[in-house]
Amino acid sequence: MSEKRLAVVTGAARGIGRAVVLALLKQGRAVAGLDINKEQLGELEKVVKEAGFTCEALCVDITNTAELTKTFDTLSEKYGGIGILVNNAGITRDKLMMQMEDEDFDKVIAVNLRAAFIATRLVSRSMIRNKFGRIICLSSVSGVIGNAGQANYSASKAGLIGMTKSVARELARKNVTANCIAPGFIISDMTDKLPDPVKEAAKQMIPLRRFGTVEDIANAIAFLASDQAGYITGQVLCVDGGMAM
Numbered sequence: 001m002s003e004k005r006l007a008v009v010t011g012a013a014r015g016i017g018r019a020v021v022l023a024l025l026k027q028g029r030a031v032a033g034l035d036i037n038k039e040q041l042g043e044l045e046k047v048v049k050e051a052g053f054t055c056e057a058l059c060v061d062i063t064n065t066a067e068l069t070k071t072f073d074t075l076s077e078k079y080g081g082i083g084i085l086v087n088n089a090g091i092t093r094d095k096l097m098m099q100m101e102d103e104d105f106d107k108v109i110a111v112n113l114r115a116a117f118i119a120t121r122l123v124s125r126s127m128i129r130n131k132f133g134r135i136i137c138l139s140s141v142s143g144v145i146g147n148a149g150q151a152n153y154s155a156s157k158a159g160l161i162g163m164t165k166s167v168a169r170e171l172a173r174k175n176v177t178a179n180c181i182a183p184g185f186i187i188s189d190m191t192d193k194l195p196d197p198v199k200e201a202a203k204q205m206i207p208l209r210r211f212g213t214v215e216d217i218a219n220a221i222a223f224l225a226s227d228q229a230g231y232i233t234g235q236v237l238c239v240d241g242g243m244a245m
């Protein structure tokens, strides 16, 4: 039964989000992918179709609470509730703390943490009603051990861990689980931006000596979304080649 409940993935158009959409579709779920990037949402639809599936691909700015609320209400009505939420959308505005402007801090918190909180609050109503839910937040190794140049990003990702643990405690009695995935360095547009020497230095900090793939993350998320993970809640699963241990 839970297999058929709708899964919503934010930041679904590319990278990790796109891989998560495909992994959840392969589990036989109905999936809605939300993203602010219309062009890349078209790409998502194309890739999903090529893989033999269909999904909802919706252009939404998750920091616009009115837009987000309307989207969740429409989806919830159409699918009889939302069973799985993957808070994946995230941005970086990296700068050393002394150079970091207030706006760099506020923008990252607005997308990575505040919007994830609002999305979680929006889905929790139908999850409580249906006595089933899986909330999965994309934290980061930066939120677990910190990272120079990412005071804003690390704060948002550590904030997600605290929020997820609180939500896990609040909703456990309703059979709703909430967990974080903390990826390390993953081959993606986000890490492509890094200069080569930084990438090399990063590899030296990874015991498995390689960057992860988006599928490495999607597989872990698909597991946490599955019925097999029903007794796991309030946890942070580091998928980082051993960086944070």
Ligand SMILES: NC(=O)c1ccc[n+]([C@@H]2O[C@H](COP(=O)([O-])OP(=O)(O)OC[C@H]3O[C@@H](n4cnc5c(N)ncnc54)[C@H](O)[C@@H]3O)[C@@H](O)[C@H]2O)c1
Pocket (backbone or CB within 6 Å): 010, 011, 012, 013, 014, 015, 016, 017, 034, 035, 036, 037, 040, 060, 061, 062, 063, 087, 088, 089, 090, 091, 111, 138, 139, 140, 141, 182, 183, 184, 185, 186, 187, 188, 189, 190, 191
């Ligand atoms: N790539 C990594 O190495 C890495 C490591 C640790 C954590 N993460 C986290 O994993 C998640 C996905 O990372 P990724 O590498 O796939 O990132 P990405 O930049 O490739 O994709 C993020 C997606 O979020 C969307 N997005 C941004 N702002 C939005 C908004 N306001 N409303 C709707 N959508 C919005 C973007 O358009 C984009 O499609 C992020 O939360 C990121 O912080 C990534």
